[in-house]
Amino acid sequence: MVAAPAVIVGIYVVTLIAAAPLATAIGFGISEHLGSSLIANDVADSVSYDWWQEFASQGSFLMLTSTFTPSILGFATTLDSVSGLLDKRPMVPAIALALCFYLLVWVFLQGGILDRYARGRRIGAHGFFAASGTFFLRFLRLGVTAGIAYWFLFAYVHEWLFAKWYVNVTRDIPVERTVFYWRLLMYAIFTALLALTATVLDYAKVRAVIEDRRSMSGALIAAIRFIVRNPWRVTGLYLTNTVLFLAVVGIWALSDPGAGGSGASMWAGVLVSQGYILARLIVKLQVLASATALFQRSLAHWGYIAAPGPVPPAPPIVETS
Amino acid sequence: MFGLSAIAMAFVLSTTLDGSQKFDQPAPGARSPRNANYEIDVRLEPGDRTLHGRERIRWRNISANPTSELQFHLYWNAWRNAESTWLRERRLGGNGTTPRPDAWGSTDIKALHVTLDRSYDLGSNVRFIAPDDGNTADRTVAAVSLPQPVPPNGTVDIDIEWSAKIPRPFARTGYIDDYYFFGQWFPKIGVLEDAGWNTHQFHSATEFYSDYGVYDVRMTVPRGYIVGASGREVTSTDSSNGTVIHHYHGEDIHDFAWTTSPQFIVLTRTFTHPTLPQVQMRLLLRPEHAGQEARHFDAAGATLKYYGEWFGPYPYGNITIVDPAFQSGSGGMEYPTLFTAGTRWIAPTRVLAPESVTVHEAGHQWWYGLVGSNEFEHAWMDEGINQFSEARVDEVAFGTKNFLARRYFGGFVPWVFRDIPLKRQVDEGLAGYRAQAESDAEATPSFRYWPSTGGNITYFKTALWLHTLEKWLGWPTLQRAMSTYFDASKFRHPGPAEFFQSVNQAAGRDLTPFFDQVYRGSNTFDYGVQLLTSTPAGTGHYRTTVVVRRFGEATFPVDVLTTFSDGSKKTERWDGVERRAIYRYDTNIRARSVQVDPDRVLMLDVNYTNNSRTLQPRASEASLKWSLKWTAWLQDVLVTYAWLV
Numbered sequence: 030m031v032a033a034p035a036v037i038v039g040i041y042v043v044t045l046i047a048a049a050p051l052a053t054a055i056g057f058g059i060s061e062h063l064g065s066s067l068i069a070n071d072v073a074d075s076v077s078y079d080w081w082q083e084f085a086s087q088g089s090f091l092m093l094t095s096t097f098t099p100s101i102l103g104f105a106t107t108l109d110s111v112s113g114l115l116d117k118r119p120m121v122p123a124i125a126l127a128l129c130f131y132l133l134v135w136v137f138l139q140g141g142i143l144d145r146y147a148r149g150r151r152i153g154a155h156g157f158f159a160a161s162g163t164f165f166l167r168f169l170r171l172g173v174t175a176g177i178a179y180w181f182l183f184a185y186v187h188e189w190l191f192a193k194w195y196v197n198v199t200r201d202i203p204v205e206r207t208v209f210y211w212r213l214l215m216y217a218i219f220t221a222l223l224a225l226t227a228t229v230l231d232y233a234k235v236r237a238v239i240e241d242r243r244s245m246s247g248a249l250i251a252a253i254r255f256i257v258r259n260p261w262r263v264t265g266l267y268l269t270n271t272v273l274f275l276a277v278v279g280i281w282a283l284s285d286p287g288a289g290g291s292g293a294s295m296w297a298g299v300l301v302s303q304g305y306i307l308a309r310l311i312v313k314l315q316v317l318a319s320a321t322a323l324f325q326r327s328l329a330h331w332g333y334i335a336a337p338g339p340v341p342p343a344p345p346i347v348e349t350s
Numbered sequence: 351m352f353g354l355s356a357i358a359m360a361f362v363l364s365t366t367l368d369g370s371q372k373f374d375q376p377a378p379g380a381r382s383p384r385n386a387n388y389e390i391d392v393r394l395e396p397g398d399r400t401l402h403g404r405e406r407i408r409w410r411n412i413s414a415n416p417t418s419e420l421q422f423h424l425y426w427n428a429w430r431n432a433e434s435t436w437l438r439e440r441r442l443g444g445n446g447t448t449p450r451p452d453a454w455g456s457t458d459i460k461a462l463h464v465t466l467d468r469s470y471d472l473g474s475n476v477r478f479i480a481p482d483d484g485n486t487a488d489r490t491v492a493a494v495s496l497p498q499p500v501p502p503n504g505t506v507d508i509d510i511e512w513s514a515k516i517p518r519p520f521a522r523t524g525y526i527d528d529y530y531f532f533g534q535w536f537p538k539i540g541v542l543e544d545a546g547w548n549t550h551q552f553h554s555a556t557e558f559y560s561d562y563g564v565y566d567v568r569m570t571v572p573r574g575y576i577v578g579a580s581g582r583e584v585t586s587t588d589s590s591n592g593t594v595i596h597h598y599h600g601e602d603i604h605d606f607a608w609t610t611s612p613q614f615i616v617l618t619r620t621f622t623h624p625t626l627p628q629v630q631m632r633l634l635l636r637p638e639h640a641g642q643e644a645r646h647f648d649a650a651g652a653t654l655k656y657y658g659e660w661f662g663p664y665p666y667g668n669i670t671i672v673d674p675a676f677q678s679g680s681g682g683m684e685y686p687t688l689f690t691a692g693t694r695w696i697a698p699t700r701v702l703a704p705e706s707v708t709v710h711e712a713g714h715q716w717w718y719g720l721v722g723s724n725e726f727e728h729a730w731m732d733e734g735i736n737q738f739s740e741a742r743v744d745e746v747a748f749g750t751k752n753f754l755a756r757r758y759f760g761g762f763v764p765w766v767f768r769d770i771p772l773k774r775q776v777d778e779g780l781a782g783y784r785a786q787a788e789s790d791a792e793a794t795p796s797f798r799y800w801p802s803t804g805g806n807i808t809y810f811k812t813a814l815w816l817h818t819l820e821k822w823l824g825w826p827t828l829q830r831a832m833s834t835y836f837d838a839s840k841f842r843h844p845g846p847a848e849f850f851q852s853v854n855q856a857a858g859r860d861l862t863p864f865f866d867q868v869y870r871g872s873n874t875f876d877y878g879v880q881l882l883t884s885t886p887a888g889t890g891h892y893r894t895t896v897v898v899r900r901f902g903e904a905t906f907p908v909d910v911l912t913t914f915s916d917g918s919k920k921t922e923r924w925d926g927v928e929r930r931a932i933y934r935y936d937t938n939i940r941a942r943s944v945q946v947d948p949d950r951v952l953m954l955d956v957n958y959t960n961n962s963r964t965l966q967p968r969a970s971e972a973s974l975k976w977s978l979k980w981t982a983w984l985q986d987v988l989v990t991y992a993w994l995v
Contacts, residue, residue, distance in 0.1 A: 048984040056977030063969035065882075067943055067962035073972035078754065078770050082781035083959055097976075099754060101983035105765050109983070110990040112758035124987065131988045135995050172995070179994060203527045203613075203675035205695040206638050209762045216759070227994055288769045288979070291968075295975045302982035309989045 033145050036157075040138065040310050047131040051123055055093050062087060073291040076102075091123040103285035106302075107278055115216055117187050136172055140164025142314065143238040146321040147334045160238070163336075167237055171245040175230050182222055190215045228267060229253055231317060235324045241336040259327065266319050274312045281305040368845025369724050370544050372414035373503055381665065382562030382602040382841035385410035386539055393570040393593075394610065399516045399525060401532070407508040407539055409500075412561070414544040416499040420464070420508065421479070421549040422492045423560075425534035428552040429517045430456040433487035435480070436521070439554035443801030455517025455524065459537060462494060465507040470497050482551045482797060490552040491540070510537050519679030521557065522690065528575075529611040529675035533685060536606070541724075541843065550726040553797040555804050558605065558718065558725035558732075562841055565606040569596045576616060578634045578670045579608035580688045602665075602841060603686035604722050609672050613637060619647045626658040630668045638695055639673055642704065646671050646691055649708035652747035657716050657739060660829050661836040664715060671708065682707045684714030698766045701755040705748050710740040720840045728846055729796035729804075734812020735832070735849075741774035741813060775817045775953050779810030784956045787811070791872040793846075814953045815868040818906075821951040823857050831856035867904045868954065876902035877926065877946045878960030884941035894941040896933040900926055902956070911948040914939045942966065 062084050063069040071077040078099075085094050100109035112118070120128070144160035145152055152160070195215050199208045232252035233245065242248050256263050284305075286298035377384040392403035411417055428436035429449065437449075462473045478489045500506050514535065517524040523533040534557060540549025541561055548559060565581055570593050577583075581600025588594055600606065614634040621629040631654075633646050650671055654664055670688040674680040681692030689711035693704035713736045717723075723731035744752060754770040754777075757763060782805075789803040796808060820828045835844070835852035850865050867873065881897035898910050910922040910931070916939050924931045924946075935941070943964035947955065955961065 044985050044988055045981075047988055048981045051984060052977045052981040055980050056973040059976050060969045060973035062959060063967075063972055064959075065963045065965070065967040065969070066959045067945065067964050068959050069964075069968040069972045073968045073975060076767075076770050078772070079776040079780065080959060082777075083784070083957060086781060086784050096983075097980060099756060099767050099770060101976075101979050102767060102769075105756065105758075105767070106983040106986040107990075108758040108763065108765055110987040112760075112763075113987070114990055116760060124984065127984070128988060128991055132992065132995050135992055139995075175995070200677070201527055203529050203677060204636075204638050205676040205762075208676060209695065212760050212762060223994065230995070287767075289975075291971050291975055295978070299978050299982075302979075306982065306985045306989060309986070313989065313992060 033151075036142055036145060037307070037311060037314060040142075040314065041307050043134050043138070044131070044306060044310060047127055047134070051091070051093060051127055054091060054123075055097060058094065059084065075290060076288040092121045093123055096121055096124060103287050103302075104282040107281060115219060117183055117191075136168045137161050137165045139168060139234055139317070140238060142317060143235055143321055144334070144336075146318045147235075147239050147325065160336075164234075164238060167243060167245055168234060171230065171233055171237070171248065174245065174249060175226065178226050179223075182219070182226065186222060187219060190219055224267065228263065228320075229256065231320045232256060232263075232324060235317075235321050238336075239321070239324060239328070239334050241334075255324065255327065259323070262323060266323055267316075270312065270316045270319060273315060274309075277305070277308040277312055281308075368728075368847065369541075369548070369843040370845075371412045371542070371843065372544055373410075373412035374842050376841060380602060382604075383410070383412050384563050384602065385412045386561035386563040386604070388536070388563060388565045388567070388606065390536055390565070390567040390606070391570075392536070392567070394530065394572070394575075396528070396530075396572060401514040401516060401535065403513070403536060404509070404511050405536055407510070408505060408563075409508060409539055409561075410505045411500045411502055411542060413542045414502055415546075416501045416504070417542055417547070418496050418499040419547070420494050420496060420506070421540040421547045422494075422510075423534070423538045423540060423549065423552070424457045424459070424490055424492050425538075425552045425557070426455045426457040426514055426517065426523070427489035429454050429520050430489055431487055433485070434490065435483055435485050435488040435551045436490070436554050438485070439801045443554060449520075450518070453518035453520070453524075455515050455520065457512055457514040457537065459492065459510060459512050461509075461511040463509040464494070464496060465509070466496065466498055466500070472496075480551055481547075481549065482553070485551070488551050491549050492537070508539070512537055519677075521552075521554075522680040522683040524679065526675055526678045528613065529609075529678055531607075531609045531672070531674065531678060531680035531690065533607045533680075533683060534605075535608075538605075543843075548724065548726075550797055553726070554801050555799060555808075556726045556729050556797045559727075559843075560604045560722075561843075562602055562604045562722065565598070565600045565603060567598050567600075567606055567608070569598070569608055569610070570594070571596065571610045572612075574612045575610045576612065576614040576634065577608060577610045578614070578632065578672055578688060580606040580670075580686045582668050582687075600666075600687060603719070605686050607685035607688055609634065609680075609688075609690075611675070613675075614673075615640060617643050617647075619651070621651050621654045623655055623658065626654065626663045627665065627667060629654055629664055629666075631671065632668065633671045633673065635673045636675060638676075639693055639697075642673075642693055642697060645693070645697075645704055646673065646708055649691075649705040649747075650712045652705075652743055653709045653712035653715075656743045656746060657713055660739070660742075661716055661833050662720075662840065665720070666715075669712065669715065671712075673704075682711055684711045684718055686719045687715070689714065694764070696762070696764055698755060698764055700751050700753045700766050700768070701764065702744055702748055702752045702772075706740065706744055706752075709743045709747075710736060713740050713743070716836065721836060722841065722843050723839075723845075724843060726797050727795040729799075729808040730792050730812040731844070731846065731849065733808045734792075734810075735816065737779070737809045737813040738816035739832075741817075745774045775814075775950075779806075779813050780953070780956075782806040783810040783814055783954070787874045787954075787956055788872045791870055792868070793870045811868070811954070815864075817953040818868075818951060819853065819861075819864075821949065821953070823853075827856050828853070864906070867906075871904065873903035874956050875904045875906055875952055875954045876900070876957045876960075877906075877908055877952070877955060878957065879944055879946055879963040880930065882941065882944045882963040882965065884965060887936065890938050892937055892940045894935040894937065896935075896941075896944045897930055898924065898933075898944070898946050899930045900928070901960070904954075906952050906954075908947040908952060909949065911945045912941055913943045913945075915942050940965070 141157035141161035229252050233248040236251045237248040286301045289298040387408040390405040428434045464470045472494050475494050479493045480488045577596040579598040581598040584599050585597045617633040619631045666687050672690045674690045683690045691708040717736040718732040752772045754767045755764045786803040786806040790799045831853040880899040884894040887893035905926045912920045945962040
């Protein structure tokens, strides 16, 4: 994975691009609201919570202003996003749209990423995108199945865990600590189910790429079979990656840049926060790379991949001759 | 500048009568009139979650007129059926949750005898009335006609036997597991004013108004249960049947609340001060909050100190702080000599919780307990004045540790924003007020406020106009006004006019037009800069034009400060009445910026960003910084959800 820095850089750029339009919109909104006001000095140099609340009260700017809360500062971003996912917090339409675009790009790129990791050598941009294109429609089909699974988890299982079981079991408990432990249990169960689904999905994609399978239902069944046959290795690998994720999050929490000022301190904050995003992406890619390696190790030999390597198009000179 | 208008005069005259009682002077040897005195015996039955009680009310008519009717509050009937006024209003406010089957509560009068010239059995004469909305399904006010009227200064004894089904927590009262909190729990007589009975139904956002008296209460609870109550414990007697009778006595108070649970840790600390009376503080702490006792005591002590110094001494000698059970819904509530605080298992030290809620509820001992304004009709007089007072104590006593925090993961995990310290004037209410500024005028009786927005008017608008008065008149003047008001109003039922009169007297001028706007009106204040130009006008000269505007409908005098490139300043005083004011300066230096209300006196200005304009704007710099912050947040969201694909 580390030997493929272009993949990391590419994914990071995609993440930046996915966020850029809305960030530009919110920046425009801030600039409009501040206008020529002297308040801009406080806003630039520190935090003006007073102004912040006033800006938020101005109402919709693609409804984005409602997301412009203190949770955008430092480590709170991670608490907010993870908590938002596990608590099934509704998402502003503009954010949901950006997320859909981003996930679609991920689905597209995963063919290339997995192909690159499976071959363990450079495949060039052409090879990367050729593999991406090859597997895009297959992964989209897989995505439909995954979407149904996630919809079931969020619409029914989450509801049952948090709105029924949790509520029923904690409604008469007068001790917050005990109620919190129950909530942690709900989070653990729900996270485990999400992780299991994501893992099956990952191995299905890995299997599809390595064995060049067209049937996605076959890939899913094979992934489940693989996980059932190798439960300890799959779990161990997942836990290892989880520890890596927690380490990244822990370092981020400790280095929390906060609001900062303008100029150098602003750019220092940007550097730290973008470093964190980069690290999170590396962890995500590490999950894919390690799953690929584990799957390959269970096959005949390391580095096996069924599909032939990409053949670059012949240069024009060959055609003319 | 401000003159008395005919309307304002009429208003003052009309409100002078508000809540008046002709014979409200203190009884001989007492602090208060002591015209509503209770002897109550109550037994808690944890098995079926019921209370069984007998009470004798010795009531004296301190109004100017005879009455041939008595009226009583039966608060717990607010949860007797889904059509009570309390539940209707809660639904109006957006909470449509139907109470679960074991959540309902109620009070039933089993017998009622009245002793005038002789004893009369009037139990069958009890009827329910709905003076506020005519809701026939509401049973929170009962009335009974008397066989003969009670004359002014006449006394009547009322004996009531009743039972009550304890609700799951509603409005701070009820049970969860083995924790019980009892507020508004016994049949309580209404307030007879010169103008007639003032006995409002129980509304979702207002609840208090009652006369002062002596409470002598015996509470029977299972052995092992710890009791905290209004007043002071006199005796505690073991019974042979496994129960204990706790006898409490409180004087010159207008309500009585109590709590019981076997889980409380009992802690005490004595408040001492060079010039204020000593107060024994008793804390009933939940075991999971062990270690937070100092924070509760420090906050209560700070309240006793600062409220005592600023407004007047706390006279009772004891106060009980109840740390409520999680999910009990009983946190943050005031009762005479007892209040509930509220904290969390994880309570960061740089966040003012439990301090702020403790200060607030302890502060209600002054604004609610000692000054018994009518909370049904003028909730701002206790909640709003107290919100302001609390904010001052928060700042003076704990100002360096008041940071913004947010909670994640179901509200259990807090995160403190170290670079967002909170300021009392703007960060604790302006946003709420801004959102609901026009929802109601304060002069509207509080129980008629729109249920979901009334709090922002009651608490925050009042606090904001008091902060404004503090900046406008200076703290010494406002403090003098508030202490004068406190002294003149304690153990009575003052109306709004008495507060306004105290402020006018302390300020030495008539502020009625200000009160007309902040109290009687719901218009918003919004001043701003419309134009700033500073252009060359001949060699070495600049012509600067400043146009300031009143965007809102409400008016207030404001300063207009123009700053020039060399740092020199010109200040104009604008009465703020016209829609705009224009100022022109011919100087040999260019202007740099202009500010309306540069010292931010007018804390009610709903849009302060437009109050200034500079010719060297930094909006693009600010927007770059914050859009980059927001970008990282959005990227985090994207990457988090990418885990799923």
